Amino acid sequence: MEIKSKIGNRIKELREVKQMSQKDLAYASDLDRSYIASVENGQRNISIVNIEKIAVALGVSLKEFFGNDKFDNDSTSS
Template sequence: MDIRIRIGKRIKELRQELKLTQEKLSFKAEVDKTYLNEVENGKRNISIVNLEKIIRALEVKFEVFFTGID
């Protein structure tokens, strides 16, 4: 499976566990909602900087985030 899809699925999974909408997570992470949607759907390459913002907004450790990727 493409890494973009795997990262996007993991973000969506954690976001839903927190019961956050894409809009709320994008605001918390300071990224555009459309960008977040495209990342979650594997349509966009995510930068390391934006990935860090999203992981921090999801309030998980990097190890936890990457451990959950298939």
């Protein structure tokens, strides 16, 4: 799985745990809902700045965001 999909899946996973809609997350992170959707679908290259905005909106640190076995170096391609 490529890194864009891994990040998108992680955002969706954390968002669903917090019981937030894409619209809620977009508002809380000051990003557009369609941008959130395209990131979650692995269609966008997301900047680290926007990852931080999303992590803050989800109430997790960057360490918690990336501290997941899904980010192991097994097959990270672009």
